[in-house]
Amino acid sequence: MKGLALFAFDIRFQWRHGFYFVYLLVCAVYWVLFWFVPEPYRDETAIVLAFSDPCALGLIMAGGIVLLERDQGVHDPLFVCPIDLRSYLLAKAGSLSLLSLIAGWIIHMTSGSIPGSPLTFSAGILLTSSLMTLLSIGVAVRYRSINSFILMIQVYALPFVLPLLGFFDLWDTDLFLLLPTEGTLRLLESLSGGVNLLEVLYSIFILLIWNYGAYLWAYRSYTRYVRMNVGEERGTNDKI
Template sequence: MMRNIIRTNLVLGVRSYVYPIYVLIGLAYGLMLMVFPEQYLPTMVPVFILFEPGLVGFMFVGTEIFAEKKDGAIGALSVTPIDWRSYIVAKTLIMGLLSVVGAVLIMMVGTRSLEGVSYVIIGAFLVSIVYTLLGIGISAKYHDLDDYFVPIMVVLIVSLLPFAHYHGYLTNGIWKVLYLIPSYPGIYFFRAPFEDIPAKTLALSTAALLLWAVIAYYVAKIRFYKYAVEGLR
């Protein structure tokens, strides 16, 4: 069942050019990084990698949901034996794998090196899972990209704030609340190729992202069923 759902999602994603465009965005980010002097790469590469698995993925999965609502693919989940929870998991896994491809392209093209890429792969996959599930849950209520625009901008701004805190621009103690944002643990994985990040920090970051993934899954499961599956009957 899961294999068939993944295969169908891949076919639809390729035919609609969503997945090829997603990978090409990673390549484009890598090419953009080539214009930066080498000393700026430790700062800019993590930002671009976060955009790929997190923020771009958040937007693209919403676009997919809207298209599949209009095509009737999601509505069919309520009258077919296909488990809609498997649909969510399949889409999340596909976006996670695409994010890894995009992140590796960013590293390979942007830095002309794959040193430390294992950290990037782990971080990109975990961050993608969280943001894809959040994207599924939040976008389920909307019907087109115009309605989804405000959530996209809110997630974009909030997710970039941890970078300002990480680099010492938000020093007030109140900004420690930013540690709760899922992009923050992702920063440590994306910085690991450029600086020595303690293993304990990476382990805690993994735990934080896994916890976020569980929370995001339940958000996606509840809202997708309420607004997309039941709402289209």
């Protein structure tokens, strides 16, 4: 029940601070963009947008929410209570993944294309967004300013962009198979029906493994930098 309550709290928090409205505008921009994309390239463009959207949402918004909560003093009453940190992190990942999923489907509906496998397409968005959300939280709790966070999250996120080189046939290597975003791209390619069962199983497995690792890292980071410092005076120097 605590997990559901936290999930509902996050949805209300995001709605109250205009996150859904912002993403409505983003989807409108994508819809306009597709008018200028030639027909033969629309499927490829849709895959790239679906790839970048949950990454950007999880990486930037999750960290921004954590910093906003800290600035508003949300963490103090939250962690003075006997709250389950696992539920808190999963609620964050779940609420932002839901927003990514809604945006992903709107993007593809506006592009005029329907995924060949809706389940694998949805799994790719959900697992990628949750991974990036947990990664972002692990970074955000180490910093007090949004500028420091935005600078460092780009460093952490850079390796996950590399599989796009293979997607565009610029550079391909088996090392990309170790990165979760290689699995993301393969799941999203279900848009064209070009993914077999083994690729689906590999993609879900690699994303689940990385999600678990990101969860453990976010949990330890939150425990060290937030939970152990509840009530700490705001304005402390950045912790690195």
